[in-house]
Structure formats: C-alpha cells, structure tokens
Amino acid sequence: MNPRSVVILGSTGSIGTTALELIGRNRDRFRVLALSAGGANVALLAEQALEFGVEVVAVSKATVAQDLQLAFYAEAQRKGYAQGEFRIPKILTGPDAASELAAMKCDVVLNGINGSVGLHATLAALDAGNTLALANKESLVIGGPIVTRLAKPGQIVAVDSEHSAIAQCLRGGSPDEVRKLLLTASGGPFLGRPRSELANVTVEQALDHPNFAMGPVVTINSATLVNKGLELIEAHLLFGIPMDRIDVVIHRQQAIHSMVEFTDGATIAQVGVPTMTVPIGLALGWPDRIADASPPWNFAEASTWTFQPVDHAEFPAVQLAREAGTRGGTAPAVFNAANEVCVQAFRDGRLPFTAIVDTVGRVVTDHDVPSYEELSVDDVLAADAWARDRAREITGVQEIHQA
Structure with a gap:
C-alpha cells in the first residue's frame, strides 16, 4: 500500500508538531508533501521540512522568507550535510500561501491553523477534492453553510x-x-x-x-x-x-x-x-486507526x-454560542471574531479575564443578522471585520497585537 500524501497547515503549532511526531513513527503509512506556518518559528519549520523532505514550505509572513532560507542552511549544517547534499524546498509567502498548499493534489490536508484565517485554506482543500482533517474549528463555525455546501459526504474528518x-x-x-x-x-x-x-x-x-x-x-x-x-x-x-x-x-x-x-x-x-495523538492519527488515516497512536x-x-x-x-459562553449557532447566518462569525480580539487583548494585559465573554456577548447582541438567500464568504468576512471593530470599540482597546 502506498503511503498517504499529507499537507500540514500550522506545522509549528501543537497540532502540527503532534501530527509530525506521529507521522515520524509511521513513515510507511504517510508522506509529508508540504508544510505551512505563520513564520514566528522559522528554525522549527526548517527542521521539520528537512526532517521529512517536503517539497514546499509556506509562511504567511512574507518578511520572513529570507530568515527561513537562512534557517534551512543552518539546519542543514547542523545535520552535517555538505553543500549540495540537500535540496531547499520551494518557499511560498503571503496570506494566501497556506491556501495554495491546501489546493495541492494530496490525500489529506491537516488544517491546524489558528483562528478564522484558516477559512480560505479549508475552502481550498475542499474545492480541490482533498480529504480535510479539520483542527481549525473556527473555519467551519464561521463558514457554516459555505463549508458544508462545498464538502462532499465524508470529506471532512474532525480532529x-x-x-x-x-x-x-x-x-x-x-x-x-x-x-x-x-x-x-x-x-x-x-x-x-x-x-x-x-x-x-x-x-x-x-x-x-x-x-x-x-x-x-x-x-x-x-x-x-x-x-x-x-x-x-x-x-x-x-x-x-x-x-x-x-x-x-x-x-x-x-x-x-x-x-x-x-x-x-x-x-x-x-x-x-x-x-491528541488518537484523533490526529484517526483523521490522517480515516477510517483506519494507527496502531499504538497512544497508550x-x-x-x-x-x-x-x-x-x-x-x-x-x-460559564455563560456555552449558552451564548448556542444562541449564536441557532441564529445562524453571520452570528457564529461575530461570536468567534469578537472572542479572538478579546483573547488577544487579555494576553496583552489589556483586558480582564471575565471581560472576554462579557464583551463577546455585547457584540453578538449588537449584531443584526441579515437574511441571506445564500451566505457568501464576503458576508462572513464583512461580519468578522465589523465584530472586531465593535469589540475594540467596547473595550477601548484600539490596537491589538497580532500573534
């Protein structure tokens, strides 16, 4: 049996690193074609890429392309490669780079990107006909019927x-x-x-x-x-x-x-x-299990x-999410976007912990969900942007650090 070809988005995060550890123990079953990351840890990305011999690497921050190239040379030197003994993968950069990888011909795309920015990659993987191992729950939550309409039966496997x-x-x-x-x-x-x-x-x-x-x-x-x-x-x-x-x-x-x-x-x-090794392994190998994925x-x-x-x-967040999900349309996107802003503000020391959900609740309440004949990506992105602005307005946090 030929190994399954895998593209991993968000490879330097917890989902991505766990997936690669699992694949490393099962190289007869999986072959990693491409990796993407935000660009905050180019040393780890270069290490992963050389370890698994990937063809393409993508970073969303275009400014780190040179740093990534240098990281490849440093990692090759650390591994003891002589000049010319290793091949640097093709490097893609920019906000659409992960979506380009998701559209590659492969067996499985593992979307481990954090937050709503993973929506385009989710849609690209589905549109290409790839099986989507979905760890990026936000893209399904905010995309809702856009994602479910595009997905074929069994095409999305939850992580x-x-x-x-x-x-x-x-x-x-x-x-x-x-x-x-x-x-x-x-x-x-x-x-x-x-x-x-x-x-x-x-x-x-x-x-x-x-x-x-x-x-x-x-x-x-x-x-x-x-x-x-x-x-x-x-x-x-x-x-x-x-x-x-x-x-x-x-x-x-x-x-x-x-x-x-x-x-x-x-x-x-x-x-x-x-x-997480069992759900990740099951998503990569679905419907088959990976032996000894976990004790x-x-x-x-x-x-x-x-x-x-x-x-x-x-914990008012659960009931708030239920109400947003029941309202449907762009309400889940507003719930998610306001939360992303408030969590980052809390991490930056600009917002108290309890104000996270309180603010999300106010933003969701303030949002009038229009009637849509068919929800579009533009509708979702517009609601996302409105919710972020409204959350900043309510909290007084106008400048949010981008992780």
Missing part, C-alpha cells in the same frame, strides 16, 4: 478530540437512531470558582489547563469555555444534529472524550488518555470519573 469521539461513537448506530450528542468539557482551571473571583486572574493561570497541553488561544478558550461553545456549533454542522439535541457536560478527568445517546437508551462513549486507558488502576452540568452563570 478535535470531542468530534473525533462522536464520529467513532456514531459507528455504533444508524443516523436515525441518534437521540443526542454529549460533548464533554474539563471545565478548565477555574471550575467551581465564582466569576466574581476571576476578574484578576493572570494569563499564566488561564493557561494552566488541567489535562491537555495546547496552544495559548485554545487553552484560554477552554478556560472561558468559549472553546466548548465553538465545538457545540461545530458538532451541529459536522453531524447535522439540531442544536437542541447537543449537550455539554463537565467531566473533569476527560477520560471520556464525548458520547452519543441512542434512541433505545444506550449511550456509547469513547475513552482514552488525554492526548490505552489503564483500567487496572483505580480511578474516579465525575460528571456535572455546566453552570451557565459561571
């Missing part, structure tokens, strides 16, 4: 651990036998603390996730439970289940990554240690699993 778990559980029954989807959430570092105590929490405290090691934006979104709100909308779009049949439950240990309740009263859960849960050791409902007074 989020919750949605991967649901996809696995759905193998246990037919679609008309599904009663409810149950997304599990750890509750983040502030579970059980009233919001009145959270106004002065630090970035470091918000980044202290109890189970997973993730990128800073996803980790802060997990602390506010905005991430679970985005996943709620994503689950609705991925699996075609109405919003009122998708619930979120706090499961602190995150041994169960999500569950599906069936009409006969049975509930199927997917269990595993808190790691299994050790049932020989005593453990206690707990479950509790979401306290919506403590």
